[in-house]
Every structure is written in C-alpha cells, then in structure tokens.
Amino acid sequence: MGFNAADDAGVYLLTPDLALIQTVDFFTPVVDDPYAYGAIGAANALSDVYAMGGQPLTAMNIVGFPCHGDLAVLAEILRGGAEKVAEAGVVLVGGHTVQDDEPKYGLSVTGVVRPDKVVTNAGAKPGDVLVLTKPLGSGIITTAIKGGVAPPDLVERVTQVMAALNKAAAEAMVEVGVDACTDITGFGLVGHALEMAEASGVCFRIEAGRVPLIEGTRDLARMGSIPGGTYSNRAFFSGKTRMGEHLSETDQLLFYDAQTSGGLLIAVKEEKADELLRQLRRRGVNEAAAIGEVLEEEPGGIRIEVI
Numbered sequence: 518m519g520f521n522a523a524d525d526a527g528v529y530l531l532t533p534d535l536a537l538i539q540t541v542d543f544f545t546p547v548v549d550d551p552y553a554y555g556a557i558g559a560a561n562a563l564s565d566v567y568a569m570g571g572q573p574l575t576a577m578n579i580v581g582f583p584c585h586g587d588l589a590v591l592a593e594i595l596r597g598g599a600e601k602v603a604e605a606g607v608v609l610v611g612g613h614t615v616q617d618d619e620p621k622y623g624l625s626v627t628g629v630v631r632p633d634k635v636v637t638n639a640g641a642k643p644g645d646v647l648v649l650t651k652p653l654g655s656g657i658i659t660t661a662i663k664g665g666v667a668p669p670d671l672v673e674r675v676t677q678v679m680a681a682l683n684k685a686a687a688e689a690m691v692e693v694g695v696d697a698c699t700d701i702t703g704f705g706l707v708g709h710a711l712e713m714a715e716a717s718g719v720c721f722r723i724e725a726g727r728v729p730l731i732e733g734t735r736d737l738a739r740m741g742s743i744p745g746g747t748y749s750n751r752a753f754f755s756g757k758t759r760m761g762e763h764l765s766e767t768d769q770l771l772f773y774d775a776q777t778s779g780g781l782l783i784a785v786k787e788e789k790a791d792e793l794l795r796q797l798r799r800r801g802v803n804e805a806a807a808i809g810e811v812l813e814e815e816p817g818g819i820r821i822e823v824i
C-alpha cells in the first residue's frame with residue numbers, strides 16, 4: 518500500500534485475488550487487572566486488520582516482563598490475550614518475551630484480504646456519512662485509573678469497551694461496502710479523522726453532540742484526569758481543527774483524547790448509512806453512531822470541524 522497514507526496495516530499482494538495484511542501493536546498496562554490488560558492488548562492489535570476490511574488468521578505474542586516479576590501475573594496477561602485471540606477465531610502460533618522493567622504486551626497479526634475489498638483510509642468522498650463504532654473516553658478514564666480516582670463501575674465499563682473486538686463492526690462494514698475506514702487509537706478521534714481526511718483529500722464535519730462518550734468521562738476530564746498524549750494531540754492537530762465556539766476546553770479535549778483499542782471510524786455513502794447502522798446493531802455493535810459528514814476540501818486546506 519505504501520507509507521504515504523498512514524494506513525492501519527501493511528498490505529502485500531500475493532496473487533491477483535489474495536493479499537497479505539500484517540500489523541504489530543503493543544503497549545504498557547492500561548488497567549490493573551492483568552487478564553483484562555491481555556485481552557485489551559490483543560483486541561487492539563487485531564483491530565488494525567479489521568480496519569482494513571481484512572480477516573486476521575494468525576497472531577504472535579510480544580511480551581516484555583520484569584525478571585523478578587510475579588509469573589502468575591504474566592500467566593494472566595497471556596491468558597487474557599489468548600482467550601481474546603481465540604474469540605476472534607485467530608490461531609496463536611508463538612511469540613517472543615524479553616526482560617523489561619515495565620510490562621508490555623501486544624501481538625503481531627497476519628491476515629488476508631481480497632485486494633478489491635481492501636478498505637483504506639484514502640477513499641472518503643464528499644457527501645459520505647461518518648460512523649463511529651465505539652464510545653470515546655478510554656484515555657481519560659485509564660489516566661484516572663492510574664491516578665486511583667476512577668470509580669469501580671467505570672473501570673469495568675471502560676475495560677469492556679476496550680476489550681471488545683472490532684470484528685463484528687468490520688463484518689458489517691464489509692457486508693454493506695464502505696468508502697474508507699480507520700481505527701481510533703493514540704491520536705484520538707480528531708487525529709485519526711484528520712489522517713483519513715488528508716489521505717482522501719476532503720474535510721470532515723463532526724457534530725459534537727452525536728459523538729458517543731462513555732458516561733462519566735466528562736466529569737473525570739473536568740477533575741484534570743487528562744493523559745499527556747491527549748495534550749500532545751491537541752498541540753499537534755489543533756492547527757487543522759476548527760472547534761465550535763460553544764465547546765468548553767474540557768469538551769474540546771474529549772475529541773483529542775488518546776484512545777486505547779477504540780472503535781472504527783467509517784466513511785459510508787449517505788444512502789448506505791442506515792443499512793450500515795442496522796448491520797452494526799444486528800451484530801451487537803449497539804453504541805455505533807453517525808457522527809458527521811464528509812465535505813469537499815475548502816480553500817485553506819483540509820480540516821476537521823467539531824461543531
């Protein structure tokens with residue numbers, strides 16, 4: 518696919534009707550429960566294959582763990598990852614572990630896709646509807662977890678959101694046929710939307726009030742639970758973002774929030790948008806929402822508007 522469009526995974530043509538998809542992702546713990554951390558790390562790594570419209574086939578563990586660490590914790594991380602990989606119908610074929618002061622876990626994933634069915638981030642067209650399949654808030658909430666100020670029910674809720682596979686969302690997307698897709702991770706909604714808009718040569722307008730948000734996120738953000746990555750995203754992307762005047766600083770930060778294992782952001786033809794939402798619901802992706810639209814590039818260049 519080339520490196521210019523910042524796509525989610527590498528795609529390599531094997532034969533005229535079969536292409537290989539490869540990706541790798543790993544990170545430090547985002548929750549205290551090692552089993553949940555393993556599941557989230559695996560769901561996040563698999564997501565880049567789903568975001569390309571592909572089918573993951575095999576995965577390998579990538580692990581860093583302290584040499585005097587509790588091996589029961591390591592076993593739980595690996596169990597969480599393995600069970601998530603099995604849920605995806607993917608075969609875990611091996612992996613590699615190194616000693617590391619701070620634990621790290623993730624996967625390298627290999628999948629396949631039909632070359633004419635690859636969903637890149639470069640195909641969004643003016644008039645398309647933007648659909649987001651998971652609520653935002655994971656960066657702010659996991660920062661609150663690290664600070665010891667996240668209520669237990671919110672910890673459970675954000676864990677469930679981050680550990681959810683993007684498999685069903687991708688299946689709905691492939692069945693309906695869409696113009697472009699990426700997954701929302703560290704650059705936040707605005708950063709990944711901007712990547713997609715730039716690759717596609719269009720502008721995006723997002724309606725702030727339609728963006729699904731994990732309940733409780735705004736309160737934690739008001740209390741100052743903002744990850745460093747979210748501020749970096751704002752510094753990096755705000756020059757190409759126009760925020761509605763009614764949005765408070767806290768509200769604006771929600772859209773820059775660095776996500777872990779976020780949902781898919783899909784650009785779909787307007788006449789297919791309802792069908793996509795129906796197919797998502799049918800597969801249990803109940804929090805998916807239409808959040809905006811694709812506009813023609815304006816004088817002054819590509820930008821994201823959050824109104």
Ligand code: CO
Binds near residue numbers: 524525568700
């Ligand atoms: Co990605």
Ligand code: CO
Binds near residue numbers: 525541542565702
């Ligand atoms: Co990735």
Ligand code: CO
């Ligand atoms: Co070897």
